[in-house]
Amino acid sequence: MARNWVLHRVCDTPPFMTAEDLSTATPYRLSVFHQSLKFIFLVRVTSLPAGLYHDLRSSRPESVPDRLRNALLSGDYMDSGFVDEYLEIVDEVSWRIGGYPRECVKVWRSLREAVALVTGQQIDVDAPKDVVIEDATPIFRFVDLPPSIKTRIYQICLRRGRVSVGDWSTYSVPTTLKRRTEYEVDVGDSRVVRKRTTYTCRLLGSGTWPIVALFQVNRSVGEEAATIFYGENQFRFLGTAKSTLAFLHDRMPRLRYIRNMSMRFCTDASIKFKGCYNITGSIPPAPRTFIGAWRRIFNALVHTTPGLKAFELLIDKDFWWHAPWYNGAEAVFTTPALGEPHGIRHYEGARNFLQHVARLAEVEIRLTIDETEEDEERGTVRRELDALMRAAAATRPWLALDEYPACTCGRRLLLSESCIWDKYEAWRRPR
Ligand SMILES: [Zn+2]
Incomplete structure (x- = not known):
């Protein structure tokens, strides 16, 4: 199985990862992460428009960041505060669970890029978005x-x-x-x-x-x-x-x-x-x-x-x-x-x-x-x-x-x- 799990809290993730920063997680663990994240987000979020809230409630947990991004890029929502709330909760959940799925690095990066596009801001370079995965696991042939x-x-x-x-x-x-x-x-x-x-x-x-x-x-x-x-x-x-x-x-x-x-x-x-x-x-x-x-x-x-x-x-x-x-x-x-x-x-x-x-x-x-x-x-x-x-x-x-x-x-x-x-x-x- 590929190394699909980052062993850090999101805000503590080093900009360059090696094999020591990664491990392998079961599909069950990945699912627990996504479900916890969705549940906590929907309970705590305060700035989410009602229509989007109902949409997210019925969607698959893994698809939440994509739906937030599409909502932002649709131009229907002038405020992007719900994305900031989402990313804060992402950080907290990664800390509570002891890491996060490697596949999320790209998804969250594109979410930040969407925010930057809508608000005209520069992307925060310190965030884990700039992580470059260097999987040093040697393949023996x-x-x-x-x-x-x-x-x-x-x-x-x-x-x-x-x-x-x-x-x-x-x-x-x-x-x-x-x-x-x-x-x-x-x-x-x-x-x-x-x-x-x-x-x-x-x-x-x-x-x-x-x-x-x-x-x-x-x-x-x-x-x-x-x-x-x-x-x-x-x-x-x-x-x-x-x-x-x-x-x-x-x-x-x-x-x-x-x-x-x-x-x-x-x-x-x-x-x-x-x-x-x-x-x-x-x-x-x-x-x-x-x-x-x-x-x-x-x-x-x-x-x-x-x-x-x-x-x-x-x-x-x-x-x-x-x-x-x-x-x-x-x-x-x-x-x-x-x-x-x-x-x-x-x-x-x-x-x-x-x-x-x-x-x-x-x-x-x-x-x-x-x-x-x-x-x-x-x-x-x-x-x-x-x-x-x-x-x-x-x-x-x-x-x-x-x-x-x-x-x-x-x-x-x-x-x-x-x-x-x-x-x-x-x-x-x-x-
Ligand atoms: Zn012969």
Whole structure:
């Protein structure tokens, strides 16, 4: 509620008021003031013409000063003594009640001006009419804070180090996750059994969940918050490639802020889909990565993440069973369908999963393979492969700025029907 009450007797009101001279009064208190003033005035006044007296008796208390003013300006009354009486009673009532409504300052001033006009007098400059209200109550606006302070607040609310993304459980998608893009995963021993699920984001380790509600405040706060959340956390994609792709699809406009990512490629054919069973547990190893989803991830990343600086590729130890590492890093890097199941048909020259990662131009690529550094030979191949991928990435054209990616499917819930799965890459041609 606005500060609508002056805390002084009228004659004691300082010419300049600050917040200390004002307070807030209820409508009831304002009403008591106006009614008391009208009642005392009508009881005591001696110079009020009879017609005006009857008019005021039937009028609303708040309208009395306006009616007195109109009566004066009408020219029907030569004597303005009743206004002097009224203003004396105003002063007394403000003293008895402990203040007066702030809105009256203007009304009484115009009443005095009317008297001056009719009688040709100068306005009394000492009266509270000349009060200038300076309401010093500061209004706090978050958006007016200096950028450095806002950034610090965003960091406290949103910077957590690592955000991990994995799959939700096989069997049900909680209603809180219903707005996320869903996808089907193979479960059980047969590829025929498919379950619909979605991804989940976790903070593994300590720390409270980032206050992502900041994204909803307004457009400018949302964008500023997004630069911190996506730019200053590492996003670790540890589940299926479809979970990664669904995450990217839901955040297409904000992917440009992402700077640091890590992603797991699984080659172990024996792992069954588990999903995440509870909110605090770590993200379990996912089944063998589906190259079709992997390819789409990098199709998206090379066009949507101009801010990406670091990318860590995590591979399970089964990788060594699939890779001809004894022939050297170059042989591994150029092996077609590396780590994929046998029998899948590829078009001529299709990239293997390492070559897809090496499409990330000017990104610091780091390769981590489970249980490798203990083995000297494999450790050497790992380091050579790492260097090879960086060298390949360095030769790639910088693509991230040549398109204007945006979701064109209206976030259809099923990944296989969404724009990011579309083979013509509909998200690169926003409507
Ligand atoms: Zn879409």
